Amino acid sequence: MADNIFEVADLRVDVADMTRKPLFGSAPRLEILKGISFTIPRGAVLGIVGGSGSGKTTLGRTLVRLAEPSGGRMLFDGQDIAHLSDAAMQPLRPRIQMIFQDPLSSLNPRLTVGRTVAAPLNARTNDPRIGQALEHVGLPADFARRYPHELSGGQRQRVGIARAIAMRPEFILADEIVSGLDVSSQAQVLMLLETLVAELGLTLAFISHDLSVIRRLCSRVIVLRAGEIVEDAATEDLFERPQHAYTRELLDAIPTPDPSVRW
Amino acid sequence: MSSFLEIRGLSARLAGTGQRLLRSVDISLPAGSVRGLVGESGAGKSMIGKAVLGVLPKAVEIIEGEILLDGQDLQKVSPGERRRLIGAKAALIPQDPLTALNPSRRIGPQITDRLVDILGWTKARAAARALEVLAEVSIPEPERIMRLYPHELSGGMRQRILIASAFAAEPKLIVADEPTTALDVTVQKQILKLISELQARHGTALLFVTHDLGVVSKVCDTLSVLYAGKVVEDTTVERFFAAPQHAYSSALLAATPRHTDPSSSLKPVPREVTDAVAAEVAVDDTTWRPNGGVRG
Numbered sequence: 001m002a003d004n005i006f007e008v009a010d011l012r013v014d015v016a017d018m019t020r021k022p023l024f025g026s027a028p029r030l031e032i033l034k035g036i037s038f039t040i041p042r043g044a045v046l047g048i049v050g051g052s053g054s055g056k057t058t059l060g061r062t063l064v065r066l067a068e069p070s071g072g073r074m075l076f077d078g079q080d081i082a083h084l085s086d087a088a089m090q091p092l093r094p095r096i097q098m099i100f101q102d103p104l105s106s107l108n109p110r111l112t113v114g115r116t117v118a119a120p121l122n123a124r125t126n127d128p129r130i131g132q133a134l135e136h137v138g139l140p141a142d143f144a145r146r147y148p149h150e151l152s153g154g155q156r157q158r159v160g161i162a163r164a165i166a167m168r169p170e171f172i173l174a175d176e177i178v179s180g181l182d183v184s185s186q187a188q189v190l191m192l193l194e195t196l197v198a199e200l201g202l203t204l205a206f207i208s209h210d211l212s213v214i215r216r217l218c219s220r221v222i223v224l225r226a227g228e229i230v231e232d233a234a235t236e237d238l239f240e241r242p243q244h245a246y247t248r249e250l251l252d253a254i255p256t257p258d259p260s261v262r263w
Numbered sequence: 264m265s266s267f268l269e270i271r272g273l274s275a276r277l278a279g280t281g282q283r284l285l286r287s288v289d290i291s292l293p294a295g296s297v298r299g300l301v302g303e304s305g306a307g308k309s310m311i312g313k314a315v316l317g318v319l320p321k322a323v324e325i326i327e328g329e330i331l332l333d334g335q336d337l338q339k340v341s342p343g344e345r346r347r348l349i350g351a352k353a354a355l356i357p358q359d360p361l362t363a364l365n366p367s368r369r370i371g372p373q374i375t376d377r378l379v380d381i382l383g384w385t386k387a388r389a390a391a392r393a394l395e396v397l398a399e400v401s402i403p404e405p406e407r408i409m410r411l412y413p414h415e416l417s418g419g420m421r422q423r424i425l426i427a428s429a430f431a432a433e434p435k436l437i438v439a440d441e442p443t444t445a446l447d448v449t450v451q452k453q454i455l456k457l458i459s460e461l462q463a464r465h466g467t468a469l470l471f472v473t474h475d476l477g478v479v480s481k482v483c484d485t486l487s488v489l490y491a492g493k494v495v496e497d498t499t500v501e502r503f504f505a506a507p508q509h510a511y512s513s514a515l516l517a518a519t520p521r522h523t524d525p526s527s528s529l530k531p532v533p534r535e536v537t538d539a540v541a542a543e544v545a546v547d548d549t550t551w552r553p554n555g556g557v558r559g
Binding site: 152153182183185187190191211212214239250252253254256257258259 | 303304305446447448449455456474476477479481501504514515516518519520521522523525528529530531532
């Protein structure tokens with residue numbers, strides 16, 4: 001087992017810029033990630049922050065290989081997965097899981113919670129792992145019979161988490177998982193995630209545009225802007241001594257719940 | 264002190280199930296001041312905004328209470344009269360700048376239509392006014408932007424256009440329903456500053472619906488904390504953040520992320536607190552589910 005669960009070097013992703021495609025011929029390439037290098041040590045909680053369009057979601061989707069990079073290396077547990085075929089990726093998939101931003105659209109409305117959690121396990125709904133997973137995320141086991149529309153936003157997001165951890169993964173990517181929730185469910189889901197990471201020994205990459213959420217949860221933070229890493233620092237350092245002007249701008253923009261702190 | 268908007272004892276329910284949505288809500292908003300409506304999803308914050316603008320979903324019926332806009336009771340006038348009243352005096356800044364704009368029409372007419380149709384302005388006057396407000400919200404080259412379609416603009420730009428559109432008819436009251444939830448933090452800051460600036464300059468009363476107490480502390484003068492359709496605390500921003508009076512308010516404040524003090528933030532609202540507040544507002548489980556209100 002490698003010490004670093006992910007080692008990413010000079011990662012590049014580009015897409016065809018269809019708005020500038022000529023009538024004949026191929027569209028020009030638009031670089032989304034411009035050569036990104038970082039590592040994620042085993043057991044770390046890495047925060048990935050940046051404004052909209054900075055490439056944080058693209059980076060996440062590339063890490064879990066929902067997108068293929070156009071250049072660079074991406075070692076998962078010592079193996080380069082940057083250009084693995086779908087078939088070669090298959091055995092690794094259970095070890096890499098994802099929790100999605102919008103809990104409603106990422107759950108099939110026609111499947112019960114139990115079937116949703118059972119699907120990636122290839123299990124029946126009476127499999128004990130389903131009840132366990134639900135219990136882990138603080139939902140009663142009889143929620144397995146409910147449908148997504150019967151749940152609140154916070155509960156739906158818990159189902160998303162249960163589906164991810166039921167696979168016993170080593171790495172979980174959480175992409176803006178609390179941005180659609182109100183403050184109290186947000187706090188619940190984040191505290192749950194914090195406990196699970198410690199209990200199950202997970203490695204977590206947490207994508208967010210909100211630095212105030214990152215502070216509590218993450219041990220290290222990388223700040224992305226326009227497809228490049230502008231700062232990569234321990235959480236404490238980043239908040240106390242932000243080095244890059246963009247990081248300071250992000251920090252200044254947080255609405256601190258205190259009327260005496262003026263913008 | 265006479266208020267521009269005065270809501271007295273407003274109660275509403277779902278027509279089908281009889282589920283209570285608002286419970287005897289009192290809110291007063293003097294001209295030129297900003298009130299935040301905060302609470303969890305399903306607490307009824309948006310519902311109040313909709314009631315004020317006369318755009319409640321058909322399934323929601325007002326049982327009792329009155330909404331006085333500039334002294335006139337909106338419940339006592341005919342629907343046509345109500346539309347004209349609200350159209351002339353109030354406006355909305357909606358949450359999602361993408362769905363609020365018609366994707367198949369250019370920006371210009373989407374701003375001017377309301378001025379022409381409801382206020383009876385001439386097209387030329389409406390267009391001139393649109394250019395003026397677009398410039399006021401710092402949109403570069405307003406003439407060119409008026410001819411663009413929504414998809415050609417970024418989220419922040421779209422939200423600026425909706426703000427311009429809200430201020431176009433110089434309303435005395437604006438309801439802002441989570442206007443920055445869809446935006447990222449740096450854009451959120453710009454947009455909030457813009458709203459505050461315009462509000463102050465025009466002396467507009469602002470009803471600001473949000474679940475983010477951080478935003479409330481930057482924008483509002485007073486706030487109402489809602490739980491299950493009832494106002495549990497009505498106070499000024501200074502007093503609230505110094506010492507919230509209601510246990511539920513304190514719990515909500517402790518749940519808010521705070522990067523300057525990570526250890527004392529992000530605390531989930533304790534069960535005892537929600538149970539106590541539920542008992543207080545007399546919620547029986549058959550008519551109300553926490554976190555599962557009517558979707559706006």
